[in-house]
Amino acid sequence: MTDAVRCPCLSGNDFDSCCGPLLQGSPAPTAERLMRSRFTAFTLEDAEHLLRTWHPTTRPDSLDFDPGLSWRRLLIIDRVAGGPFDDEGVVEFEAFWRQGAERGSLHERSRFVREDRRWYYLDGAVR
Template identity: 50%
Template sequence: MSPDPTACPCGSDAAYAACCEPLHDGRARATTAEQLMRSRYAAYARGRSDYVFRTWHPRTRPADVTPVPGLVWTGLTVLASEAGGEDDAEGVVEFEARHDGAGGPDVLHERSRFVRRADRWVYLDADPE
């Protein structure tokens, strides 16, 4: 059985239209680092590279965030969140993002660091381990 096309890819069990789409369209802002991380994953899964670019800290983002051709994001598991709440200035979210591409299925494991910039959460970089 194929996944529900109306479901949000972020794993929230909510419909995309009520979950990450308002963030992607600029009608809402992420209130926590985890919400931003989930919405960025959903943006990758939905091909919304404009949102990925807008939510990446300008000091660390690449000039081009074009998706990898043929890469399909297939699932997200949040493993841990540190700080990153509504009143925090920084946060870390550890996750596993499953994907399938030319090399077959794989998993990206990352500890993403987020900061507030102009009262908005942005992705800074991956925490070195």
């Protein structure tokens, strides 16, 4: 028996029952779950998932990852709507990073929309 790998989003669940299925293409049931899977995708440098879950009207053509940047921890600060029966949602978070000796965080209030039963990241306001 192998040990379960803890999900990088720090939900407390193991990767295979948390963000793993979403990174493989399963739809997120809520805006927060999509936010958590996107954080996990940044930790794993999974540009495919990030681009696939970015709304087409705001999606960049490509993504570049900063060399040596390590995303360490995700803190969900606030949620507004974004449930399984909503079409819009907001998730405010702080994501902590390390790059060499430097440490910092990104604090963002992100907007999500649900279309055709799939949640998409629309945009965010950095705080």
